Amino acid sequence: MSKTILFKNRPAGKPVTSDFEIVTEEAPDPKEGEVLLKAQYISVDPYLRGRMRDEESYIPPFKINEPMESMVVAEVIDSRNSNFEKGELVSGMLKWKELQTSVGTGLNRVDPDLAPPSAFLGILGLTGLTAFLALDKIGNLRAGDTLVVSGAAGAVGSVAGQIGKIKGCMVVGIAGSDGKVSHIEDKFGFDKGINYNTTEDMAEALRKVCTDGVDVYFDNVGGEILDAVLQNINKDARIINCGAISLYNETKMPTGPRPEGILIKKTALMQGFLVRDHVKDFGRALRQLSNWLEEGKLEYDETIVEGFDKLPEAFIGLFEGRNVGKMIVKV
C-alpha cells in the first residue's frame, strides 16, 4: 500500500490542513520503460500557494482531488528503464506519494558523494539555483555594492546573502526574529540583520545600516518591506522580485505606495524572476554552487519534518515562519 496527499479545497487565505486529504492506495507496478520510486525527501515551498489558486499562471494550478506535487528526492526501488538502476537516488518534480512510477523524464541523478540527499532540494536544488540565477541574471552584483535580502534566514535568502559576500558586497538581511537575525550574522556572514517584527520604521532602520544606500534588493517578501527598501535605493538600483510571501495569502488586491516615481528618479529596475525559465543555465549554476560548497564558502540550513503525513502541516508552517532555511519533509 502507498499513501498519497490530495488537494481537496482551494484556500481563501492561509491554507489549513483540511485543504488536504491523505488517502491510501495500491502500490503501483512499473510498466516496461518505467521506474518505481520511493520518496525519501519532499520539498515544501511558498510558490505552491500560487498553484492553489484557480488562475492561469506560469505553472498550471493544482486540480481538486488530484495529488499535490513538488520537488522530491526518491530512491529507484525497481527499474524497467535502462537509464536507471535499482538503488539509485534521483530528484524531480513528483507527486506527494510514498510510491509512484515514472518514465524517467525530468529526473536528475543525485550524487550522494557531493552532499546529503536533502541538499538536492535546497542549496543544490531549486532554492540554491534561484538565489544564484536571480543574482546572475538581474542583480549584476559588483564588489562594494550594498545588497539587501529579505526572507534572509530562508532557503533562498540565506544563499543570496552568502553569494553577496563571496562577490564582495555589504550584505544586510531582513528576518522575522532576533534569533534569525543572530543566525544570519553568525552562520551566513551577513554584515547586519534587521528584525522586521521589532522594527517600527523599516525605511529609517535601513537608512542607518545602509549608509551608502541600496544597490541591489533581493526581495522574497514584497509589500511594506519593499516600500521601505525603495526609499533607500541608489541610482541604477536593481530590485529582484523573486517572491512576495507577504502577499500570497491576501484575498483582495494589496495596495501600497506607487513605485513608478522613484523608479524614474533613480533609473532603477524591478524585475520578476522565475527559476524555471532558466533551465539551460542550471548546469553552470550547479557547478558553481557545488564548488563553493566544497570550498566551505556556503552554509545552509534545513528544517526537516519527519513523516509523510506531516506534509500539509510543514507547508502551512512556511507562512508562520516555522522554518529555518529549507523546509523539507523526510518520508
Added chain:
Amino acid sequence: MSKTILFKNRPAGKPVTSDFEIVTEEAPDPKEGEVLLKAQYISVDPYLRGRMRDEESYIPPFKINEPMESMVVAEVIDSRNSNFEKGELVSGMLKWKELQTSVGTGLNRVDPDLAPPSAFLGILGLTGLTAFLALDKIGNLRAGDTLVVSGAAGAVGSVAGQIGKIKGCMVVGIAGSDGKVSHIEDKFGFDKGINYNTTEDMAEALRKVCTDGVDVYFDNVGGEILDAVLQNINKDARIINCGAISLYNETKMPTGPRPEGILIKKTALMQGFLVRDHVKDFGRALRQLSNWLEEGKLEYDETIVEGFDKLPEAFIGLFEGRNVGKMIVKV
C-alpha cells in the same frame, strides 16, 4: 534691456502663474571667450515640475529667485569665442532669458538645413532622443510585439509610437481626447487609440484591443493607466517608466495596487529611464532620427506659443493637456 523669468515659489499642487516673476534687467556684455545668445525657441517640459521640489533628484532643484532653465534654441548675436560665429544657431540647457552669455560649454550647433530650428527642441532634441533611447535601452522591441504608449499624442509618445511602427509592432496609443485619438491614428499611424477620459474600464479596453497581450509599455503617465496595462502584460513584458505626469502634482504619496505579484508571475520588468544618462548615445540616436525624418518615416507636432512672457502659462498648460506634441515658446 532683456527679460528674465524667475522662479518665485515652490508650488504645492499644480503650478500657477504667480509661482513665476518676469523681471527686466540690463542686457549682458559677452566677456572674452563668451558668446551673446538671443533666445529664439524655449522648450517647456513636464520634468521641470520635478525641479520645482526642494529635494535631491537626478538634477538639482530650481532655486527661489533664480531664473528658470530648460532647453533653448538661440542665435549667436555676438561672439568672443572662436568656436562660434555670429549668426549661428545653437541649442543647449539655458536660462529663461531673452539675452544671456555663455562660454559655449554644452551648446550644440543647430543645422537649419536638416529641420526647422524648433525641431531641435523636439524630434531632434531631448524628446526624440528620449523616445528612441528608452526603446533602445529597455524596450527591446521585436517585430510582432504589441507596444502600448501613454501620453501618445505628446512629444515623446508620438515618436515612441512611430518607432514601434517602423520596427513592425502593433501599436496602441492612450490619449486624453477623441481628437488626439484620431490624430495619433491618422497622422502617426498608431493601429488604435484609446481616449482615457471616456473609458471607464481601461484594463478591459486594453484587453479588447491588445488581443495578443502587451509586450512593451512606454509609460509617460504612471498611476491608474499603468495599473490597467499591468493587468494585460505578457510573459517577459518590458515597462519603460519614462514619465509619471499623472503623479507630478500630487501632494501626498500616491498609492495603488502593488505590482510585485504580477511582475513575478509574468517575469516582467519595470525600469526608470532618464535620457541624460545616455549622452554617449545621442550621436547615434540623432543620426537614426534624422534619417527617418528625411525618409518621411517620422512626423511630429508642435504647439508653438508666441511670446517670451507666455512661458509660465505654456508650462502650466502641459498639465492641462493644452499641447499637441512638443510645447515650445517662440520668443
